[in-house]
Amino acid sequence: MMTDRGDARVRRLENLGMPWEKLFGYYQAVQxxxxxxxxxxxxxxxxxxxxxxAGLDDAGKVIDVSGMEQQIRQTYANASRLLERFGASLDDVVEETLFVLDMDEAFATAPQVRKEAYRTDMPRCASTLVATPRLAMPEQLVEITFRAVLGGGASS
Structure with a gap:
């Protein structure tokens, strides 16, 4: 954890120790x-x-998206680990945006994975699903952003 006290505001910063954090120059989480x-x-x-x-052809183009469910599950697990560092959980998430390479595969797999991750049939957050032609890494099929509010989790 890092705390930035550059001015009157205070930010907590967290990373997961991935090589691309330093390469791109960003934090995984900011409070x-x-x-x-x-x-x-x-x-x-x-x-x-x-x-x-993702399965890739010789030119590096995605030809197999069957790993999307596994990637979505791992993405929620990684997000949960980060949120725990702030004393939060997916219960505190108020908004998420899922970026996917294949909308049909996302609709086939994401709803059940989301329900399991949030432990409810109706996750209590705003959610946007966006299909995009490419993500940062060639084998990547999904990327999810989250916004959570501490003390904002609803209990019913």
Whole structure:
């Protein structure tokens, strides 16, 4: 954890120790006041390897998206780990945006994974699903951003 006291505001900063954090120059999570902003989370393991990687053709174009469910599961797990560092959980998430390479596969897999991650049939957050032609890493099929508010979790 790092705390930035550059001015009258105080920010808590967190990273996961992935090589791309320093390469791109960003933090995985920033807390400002009672809000936690998670940068786009990926479905990677502790060593930074993408789980359920997309199948690629010889030109590097995605030809197999069957690993999307596995990537979404891992992405929610990674987000949960980050939120825990702030004393928060997915219960505190008020907004998420899912960026996916294949909308059909996302609709087939994401609803059930989300319900399991949030432990409810109706996750209590605003959610946006966006199809995009490319994400940061060639084998990446999904990226999810989150915004959580401490003390903002609803209990019913």
């Amino acid at each position: 400002y006041r009672d809000t936690i902003y998670l940068s786009g989370q990926l479905g990677h393991d502790d060593e930074g390897r993408i789980v359920g990687p």
